[in-house]
Amino acid sequence: MNRRHFAAAAITLVCALTVLTAPAQAFAAPPPPSPTTTATTQKKSLEEVREEIDALYLKAGAATDAYNLADEQATKQSGELAELARAIVEGQAKIADLKNRAGAQAREQYRTGGLPPGAQLMLSDNPQMFMAGMNRVWQSQQAAKGVLGELTRAQADLETYTKDASANWKKLEANRVKQAKAKKKINAQIDAAKKLESQLEKKEQERLLELEQEAASKAQSAWLSSGALKEINRAASASGKKAVAFATQQIGKPYVWGAEGPGSYDCSGLTSQAWAAAGRPIPRTSQEQWRQLPHIAIQDMRPGDLIIYHSDASHVGMYIGDGAIVHAPRPGRDVTLAGAGSMQILGVVRPDR
Structure with missing residues (x-):
C-alpha cells in the first residue's frame, strides 16, 4: 500500500471513530366487602405494585451499569484507535523516508560504477588515500546496515499497529452492540415501571411514595438498631471532604441513566464525578x-467512602456522616439524602485509601 492510499485508509479509520453509544378479563361482581377488608386489600395491592416497580428499577440499574461500562470501554478503545491511526500514518512516512535514503545509496553506487567513493579510494596506490577509503567503506556499510535495520523495525512496528487497530476495532464494535442491548433493556424496564405508576390514581401514587419512604425508613431503623452507627465516627480525609462537598451540591438534580452531569446524574455518575472533582x-x-477500589469494614467508614448496594453491586451512594448518604436513586427521582441503611448494603469502598 503506497503512502497516499494508506493515508486515505487512516483518515477513513479516524473518521469512523467519530461516529460513535393482555386485555382485562371480566368477572362477576363480588359481594361488597367490609371497609376493613377494602383497606387491607388496597394496601396490599399497592405494596405489590411498589415491590414490582422497585424490582423493575433494580433491573434497569443493573442494565445501566452494563451500558456505562460498555460506553467507558468504547471511549477508551476509540482513543486507542485514534492513537494507532496516527502511529500508522507516522510509520508509513518513516518507511517512505527510509526507502528514499536506501534508494539514494543505491543510486550513488550506480553512478560510481557499483563502487562507492570509499571503495574507489581503496584501490589507490596512495597509502593515505587507501586508509581513508577503508574508513569510508566501513562507514558506508554501517550506514547501509543502519538504514536497513531501521526499515525492518519500522515495518514490523507498522504491522503490529495494524493488527492492534483491527483487534481494537472489533472490540469497539462488540461494545457498541453491548451498549445497544443494554439501552434497549433499560428503556423496557423503565417504561414498564412508569406504566405501572401511570395506571394508579393520584391518591394511589401519593400513597405509593409514602410506602417507598416507609420501606426505606424501616430498613434504616433496623440498620441503626443493629448498632452499626456506634463505631462509625471517623473524620473525612481532605479529598473526601471535597468529594462530599461536590456530591451534596448536586442535590435536587434529576436522575438520568448514563448521565455524568452537570445537569443530571445516575448513581455512579454522581460518585465518579464527585471523586474526580476531588482529584x-x-x-x-x-x-x-x-x-477495583479497596474494601473497608462498615465500622471503619468515613465521609466520602462509597457504599455499594444490592447483591449485584448495581447501586452506589456516598456516605456523608451521621448514618446518611447522598445518592441519585432512580428515574423519576432527584439526587437526595437518604439513610445509609435504607437499602441492602453489599459493602464499602474507599477511593483514597
Whole structure:
C-alpha cells in the first residue's frame, strides 16, 4: 500500500471513530366487602405494585451499569484507535523516508560504477588515500546496515499497529452492540415501571411514595438498631471532604441513566464525578467501583467512602456522616439524602485509601 492510499485508509479509520453509544378479563361482581377488608386489600395491592416497580428499577440499574461500562470501554478503545491511526500514518512516512535514503545509496553506487567513493579510494596506490577509503567503506556499510535495520523495525512496528487497530476495532464494535442491548433493556424496564405508576390514581401514587419512604425508613431503623452507627465516627480525609462537598451540591438534580452531569446524574455518575472533582479519578460504574477500589469494614467508614448496594453491586451512594448518604436513586427521582441503611448494603469502598 503506497503512502497516499494508506493515508486515505487512516483518515477513513479516524473518521469512523467519530461516529460513535393482555386485555382485562371480566368477572362477576363480588359481594361488597367490609371497609376493613377494602383497606387491607388496597394496601396490599399497592405494596405489590411498589415491590414490582422497585424490582423493575433494580433491573434497569443493573442494565445501566452494563451500558456505562460498555460506553467507558468504547471511549477508551476509540482513543486507542485514534492513537494507532496516527502511529500508522507516522510509520508509513518513516518507511517512505527510509526507502528514499536506501534508494539514494543505491543510486550513488550506480553512478560510481557499483563502487562507492570509499571503495574507489581503496584501490589507490596512495597509502593515505587507501586508509581513508577503508574508513569510508566501513562507514558506508554501517550506514547501509543502519538504514536497513531501521526499515525492518519500522515495518514490523507498522504491522503490529495494524493488527492492534483491527483487534481494537472489533472490540469497539462488540461494545457498541453491548451498549445497544443494554439501552434497549433499560428503556423496557423503565417504561414498564412508569406504566405501572401511570395506571394508579393520584391518591394511589401519593400513597405509593409514602410506602417507598416507609420501606426505606424501616430498613434504616433496623440498620441503626443493629448498632452499626456506634463505631462509625471517623473524620473525612481532605479529598473526601471535597468529594462530599461536590456530591451534596448536586442535590435536587434529576436522575438520568448514563448521565455524568452537570445537569443530571445516575448513581455512579454522581460518585465518579464527585471523586474526580476531588482529584481522585475512580471507575465509572458501581460494579467496577466495587471490584477495583479497596474494601473497608462498615465500622471503619468515613465521609466520602462509597457504599455499594444490592447483591449485584448495581447501586452506589456516598456516605456523608451521621448514618446518611447522598445518592441519585432512580428515574423519576432527584439526587437526595437518604439513610445509609435504607437499602441492602453489599459493602464499602474507599477511593483514597
